[in-house]
Amino acid sequence: MADLFKDKIFIPEREEFRPHAVFECGQLFRYERNDEGYTIFSGDKMAKVCEAKGGYDVLTSDPLYFYNYLDLDRDYEAARCDFSKYDFMVDPIRNGKGIRILKQQHFETLISFIISANNHIPRIKGIINRLCEAIGKDMGSYHAFPTAEAMASENVSFYESIGAGYRAPYLQATARSVVDGFNLEAIESLQTEELTCKLCSLLGVGPKVADCVALFSYSRFDVFPVDTWMKKVYVDLFNKENNPSAMRKDFRALFGSNCGLAQQYLFYNKRD
DNA sequence: GCCCAGGCACATG
């Protein structure tokens, strides 16, 4: 188990935790890689993750927040269930060892994955960075992710100006919905199916984006986000094409209630 | 230049 201190967390080597696998597996878009390790941002908070003797240090003014954020309480070996009974999972699990599913803030995750639709990861990062720089609170050395209020008060042309393209109206409308009472905290109590269904009522949120938000922000491991990469995996596996909902169903049947974690190993492995 | 990206909204059978 990781150790909590006043200004840092120490994660011993025996824990399944590998910065590259956690931060560069497509769940997080606000991070920087540098000589010391990674600097990561969540909401208005920041942490530095660097190698230390016998493990990793997470340097931050809010260790409790990042202990939860990094999902350090979960036993990932147990969470993997019996995935390795499938030959095609052996390599993805080995390559992806050290992956953890982050508990990101709801609004930030929602907006980030609306931006992610039909987009490249480097571009997604760029749009989100410009968004934060423009209207996120100045925290000194960085900018916070903007609040729903700040986003709702911008017009569509602002979102076009930061490169959001045709997603510009979705961002404006969804921020507006949140300000007008779509309660991202209250839906925490919903069952996964109802949760994703509710999220899909927001403009710019379809099944895939809803699954990503459910997985990366609400810790719902029983979803399986189907993107272009999972389509490739599906074709390799079943030797046929299919529609996204059928693929989601088939993958769910393969992996069971923690299928979202299996998806992350496959995604990380496919994209590496 | 071309292809494509962690898809979605919307229109039509």
Add this chain to the structure above:
DNA sequence: CATGTGCATGGG
């Protein structure tokens, strides 16, 4: 319910 189409942008 299912399938088809347009979509802004820029990294590789």
